Amino acid sequence: MFENVQPAPPDPILGLTEAFKADTNPDKINLGVGVYKDANGTTPVLESVKAAEKTLLETEKTKAYLPIDGSPAYSDAIKALLFPASSPVVAEGRAVTLHAPSGTGALRVAGEYLASNHPESRIWMSTPTWPNHAPIFTAAGVAQEAYPYYDAQGQKLDIDAMLAALDGVKAGDVVLLHGCCHNPSGVDPTPEQWVAIADKLAEKKAVALLDFAYQGFGSGIDEDSVGLHTLAEKLPELIVCTSYSKNFSLYNERIGALTFVAPSADAAKAVLSQVKTVIRRMYSNPPAHGAGIVTTILNDASLRARWEVELAAMRERIQSMRSKLATGLDQRSVQLSATGNGFLTTQRGMFSFSGLNKDHVQKLRAEYAIYIVGSGRINVAGITDNNVDRLCDAIAAVTK
Numbered sequence: 293m294f295e296n297v298q299p300a301p302p303d304p305i306l307g308l309t310e311a312f313k314a315d316t317n318p319d320k321i322n323l324g325v326g327v328y329k330d331a332n333g334t335t336p337v338l339e340s341v342k343a344a345e346k347t348l349l350e351t352e353k354t355k356a357y358l359p360i361d362g363s364p365a366y367s368d369a370i371k372a373l374l375f376p377a378s379s380p381v382v383a384e385g386r387a388v389t390l391h392a393p394s395g396t397g398a399l400r401v402a403g404e405y406l407a408s409n410h411p412e413s414r415i416w417m418s419t420p421t422w423p424n425h426a427p428i429f430t431a432a433g434v435a436q437e438a439y440p441y442y443d444a445q446g447q448k449l450d451i452d453a454m455l456a457a458l459d460g461v462k463a464g465d466v467v468l469l470h471g472c473c474h475n476p477s478g479v480d481p482t483p484e485q486w487v488a489i490a491d492k493l494a495e496k497k498a499v500a501l502l503d504f505a506y507q508g509f510g511s512g513i514d515e516d517s518v519g520l521h522t523l524a525e526k527l528p529e530l531i532v533c534t535s536y537s538k539n540f541s542l543y544n545e546r547i548g549a550l551t552f553v554a555p556s557a558d559a560a561k562a563v564l565s566q567v568k569t570v571i572r573r574m575y576s577n578p579p580a581h582g583a584g585i586v587t588t589i590l591n592d593a594s595l596r597a598r599w600e601v602e603l604a605a606m607r608e609r610i611q612s613m614r615s616k617l618a619t620g621l622d623q624r625s626v627q628l629s630a631t632g633n634g635f636l637t638t639q640r641g642m643f644s645f646s647g648l649n650k651d652h653v654q655k656l657r658a659e660y661a662i663y664i665v666g667s668g669r670i671n672v673a674g675i676t677d678n679n680v681d682r683l684c685d686a687i688a689a690v691t692k
């Protein structure tokens with residue numbers, strides 16, 4: 293059976309990490325994979341996480357299975373992180389939250405649920421989008437459509453083209469939106485644009501699927517929820533896939549959640565029961581540790597305060613590196629767009645479409661050991677005070 297199997301091509305982003313690891317240049321810089329790094333270029337465990345883990349270790353009494361949809365305490369804590377207590381969605385019992393193994397796992401469970409229960413639904417994705425979206429929904433068997441999103445000339449959201457394309461949405465189709473910090477472009481809708489998008493989906497009787505992997509990495513926990521809250525206010529039905537890889541720095545714990553908002557509490561319960569059958573046949577029930585950490589932090593006032601400070605520090609460091617990169621390029625008279633480098637500081641989250649082309653990306657890797665994905669998307673969190681000058685020099689050299 294295995295004799296004639298051909299090797300699969302490496303994942304374009306994770307494959308870059310392998311190449312980076314193998315590079316012996318001591319000054320190498322990794323701006324590829326979307327992992328936050330601190331000023332020293334490392335991805336440490338948060339102090340709030342360490343403290344929560346200590347508590348868990350001391351108080352944990354069993355390793356028995358969790359329920360199929362995870363622990364109720366985790367679901368409640370996540371719901372409270374997503375929606376204010378006053379939100380009608382919560383008060384009316386119209387939201388159900390399940391524990392899922394990471395954002396990727398939540399997306400795949402959502403896809404399997406859609407394919408099993410709503411086989412006519414298509415999912416609409418932005419151009420561009422996170423490269424794993426299409427494979428996840430293809431594997432689940434969900435048909436796909438694309439809508440334009442990023443205006444590469446103006447480095448902004450092409451809202452008119454987006455809304456015009458969404459006119460093609462059929463009732464019961466699903467529209468995938470990035471909650472904040474759009475990956476890969478770093479460009480998010482303004483609050484007014486969120487209203488226009490929500491109105492369009494309501495008009496089309498579409499369901500929004502919000503991929504919310506970066507809550508707190510853009511402008512703040514609540515500020516980054518403006519899209520979610522606008523959609524929840526205007527649409528009767530919503531799917532939210534959340535990840536705690538980034539904002540709790542829990543990448544390898546694979547911790548996320550899947551929330552469904554339905555028109556009534558009874559409908560929400562029925563959806564929950566269907567999603568549980570999907571999970572049962574996929575992985576039966578979720579792993580406990582990551583959820584234990586997140587629940588412990590969110591339910592303890594002092595740990596939560598500590599986490600919020602740590603989250604703000606990550607967010608602010610990314611913003612400061614965006615400014616340093618833009619200033620460094622300005623000083624070297626390098627313009628990454630027709631309008632200069634200002635776009636680097638207005639984009640939000642870890643990612644930026646730098647405007648560097650394939651040729652630049654190749655030269656940066658071959659000649660300077662600087663690793664960037666082929667689209668020119670850079671992970672700004674890979675920049676530090678120690679490497680920003682070298683990075684700017686190299687960009688100046690390859691773009692001359």
Ligand code: PMP
Nearest residue numbers: 326394395396422475505535537
């Ligand atoms: N959605 C988006 C947009 C992402 O960028 C990522 C991580 N790169 C994820 C989902 C999934 O993250 P994870 O599976 O680590 O939770």
